[in-house]
Amino acid sequence: MNAAAHTDDDVSDEQRRTRRLRFELIFASLWLAFGLFLLPALIFWVGGALMGPYGENAGLSTFYVDFFGDLADGSGRAWSIALGPVLLIYLLRAVFIGVKADEVEREPLDEDEPPPPRRAPVKKEAKRPAGRPARVEPRMGND
Numbered sequence: 001m002n003a004a005a006h007t008d009d010d011v012s013d014e015q016r017r018t019r020r021l022r023f024e025l026i027f028a029s030l031w032l033a034f035g036l037f038l039l040p041a042l043i044f045w046v047g048g049a050l051m052g053p054y055g056e057n058a059g060l061s062t063f064y065v066d067f068f069g070d071l072a073d074g075s076g077r078a079w080s081i082a083l084g085p086v087l088l089i090y091l092l093r094a095v096f097i098g099v100k101a102d103e104v105e106r107e108p109l110d111e112d113e114p115p116p117p118r119r120a121p122v123k124k125e126a127k128r129p130a131g132r133p134a135r136v137e138p139r140m141g142n143d
Contacts, residue, residue, distance in 0.1 A: 031086040039081055040067045 044063045070078035
């Protein structure tokens with residue numbers, strides 16, 4: 001009987017891993033599609049508005065042909081446009097990877113319990129050599 005329960009746990013872990021992998025692949029594919037198809041169009045339109053038209057009688061299709069040609073040639077600029085959204089999102093996820101786990105680990109407060117008391121701030125007294133009076137700032141004014 002323990003073997004059956006153990007197998008059920010293994011299957012659920014395997015299913016969880018499979019679902020997570022599927023999610024990560026779809027998530028990365030969507031951001032890659034954004035970098036390959038939507039971001040170049042945004043760059044084309046913003047560049048056209050700020051710096052003028054792209055070439056003589058060149059439209060969005062010419063821009064895409066040049067963009068994918070640069071990808072095929074291994075241009076760093078083209079690859080940074082294509083992979084930039086994926087890398088940026090995964091970098092942000094890496095920065096905040098432990099945030100949710102920290103919130104889950106905290107014990108929730110009962111609604112009936114009062115919140116824990118706040119600690120009073122500790123005042124640090126200035127250390128001065130023995131025998132010297134405290135410094136008094138002169139007043140400037142007619143008081």
